[in-house]
Amino acid sequence: MEIHLVDATYELFRAYHAPRPAVRGRGGMPLGGVAGLVETLLLLLRREDLLAQFPVAEEAITALGLVLWPMVEVEADDALATAAARFSAAPDVERVVICTVDKDLAQCVRDGRVVLRDRRRGLTYDEAAVIERWGVPPGAIPDFLALVGDAADGFPGLPGFGPRTAAALLARFGRLESIPDDPAAWEVPLRGAERLAATLRAGRGDAFLFRHLATLRTDVPLTEREPDDLCWRGTPRGAWTDFCTRWGLPSLAGRPHRWRSV
Numbered sequence: 514m515e516i517h518l519v520d521a522t523y524e525l526f527r528a529y530h531a532p533r534p535a536v537r538g539r540g541g542m543p544l545g546g547v548a549g550l551v552e553t554l555l556l557l558l559r560r561e562d563l564l565a566q567f568p569v570a571e572e573a574i575t576a577l578g579l580v581l582w583p584m585v586e587v588e589a590d591d592a593l594a595t596a597a598a599r600f601s602a603a604p605d606v607e608r609v610v611i612c613t614v615d616k617d618l619a620q621c622v623r624d625g626r627v628v629l630r631d632r633r634r635g636l637t638y639d640e641a642a643v644i645e646r647w648g649v650p651p652g653a654i655p656d657f658l659a660l661v662g663d664a665a666d667g668f669p670g671l672p673g674f675g676p677r678t679a680a681a682l683l684a685r686f687g688r689l690e691s692i693p694d695d696p697a698a699w700e701v702p703l704r705g706a707e708r709l710a711a712t713l714r715a716g717r718g719d720a721f722l723f724r725h726l727a728t729l730r731t732d733v734p735l736t737e738r739e740p741d742d743l744c745w746r747g748t749p750r751g752a753w754t755d756f757c758t759r760w761g762l763p764s765l766a767g768r769p770h771r772w773r774s775v
Contacts, residue, residue: 514740516600517557517630518593520613521581525550525570527633539761547573551765554579557612558745558770569760576756578748578773580737587733594621594729596737601626603740610637615665619643620654620729648680656689659724668723671716673709689720747773 528549538544546566551573574581582592593611601609601623609627611618614634621627622643629638636642644650649657660679662670681701686692693699694714696706703709713720737743748769757766 514606514744516596516606516608516740516743517561517610517612518596519554519557520589520593520611520615520618521550521554521570521574522567522589523613523615524553525566528553529566536764537761539759542760544569544760544762546570547760548762548765550574551577551768555768555770561610572756576749576752577769578745578752580743582735587730590615590617591730592733592735593618595731595733595735597621597627598731599735599738600740600743606740616647616654617658617663617666617727617729619647620651620727622651648676649683653683653687655724655727656683658727659689659720662723663727666726668726670723671712671720673705673712678703678709689717689724747771749773 525546529546533545533549535543536545536548538547544566547569550570554574554577571581571583582589582596584592593613597609597611597618598621600606606626608625610630611621611627612630612632614631619629619638622629622638622640624640629643630636631638638646640651643654647654647657657676657679658666658670659668660670660674660682661676662668681703682692682699685699685701692713694710696703696710699706699710748771750772753769754766757763
């Protein structure tokens with residue numbers, strides 16, 4: 514069994530902004546994002562044999578027969594991280610594929626069990642690929658983001674610390690707390706090391722806070738406990754037909770390629 518965890522929020526925004534003919538639903542409501550999301554999910558189901566706008570998008574996902582986790586009180590990334598940790602430990606799961614471009618989730622990668630798939634670029638990241646791309650292993654991604662910042666999550670990192678600098682120091686020392694205050698002890702040839710060391714000394718507390726913000730939770734309460742709970746058994750024809758009729762999307766009514774038998 515292979516489990517795919519999809520960042521549907523990203524896919525919705527991607528579909529919304531993609532150049533495509535306008536799709537109008539009931540009352541002329543623009544639903545291009547929802548239509549694109551549906552096509553993306555169905556494409557995943559076809560090409561990867563996946564058995565696995567906002568209120569309308571959630572309704573569409575449920576009507577397709579897929580498991581939906583609507584995140585209200587916690588971040589979606591935390592739910593994906595929780596699911597990756599939970600289901601990758603199951604003996605009948607070959608691997609978990611997290612479908613997203615969010616580099617936060619690279620911290621969840623575990624060789625042979627969890628990979629990150631960037632469908633936009635057609636890339637799949639295992640541990641070796643994470644190190645090649647960001648210069649640090651998955652476990653150090655929060656430390657990396659603490660130094661370079663993450664605009665998506667709203668924290669700036671430390672001034673002067675770019676990806677190469679952060680990766681070089683973390684490749685040498687592993688974690689933020691292990692980087693010496695004295696740049697003479699770094700043993701890493703970096704331009705402006707004295708300035709960077711002064712910045713780190715002054716901002717180490719901020720960096721620890723940023724790392725905390727970048728570290729994903731793996732304890733989000735999810736109703737589904739077993740891998741089989743996520744299994745896609747086809748689209749329920751009645752529910753999907755009702756959804757397409759209700760939202761004025763007849764072109765999508767016949768798109769599912771497998772219907773639920775029961």
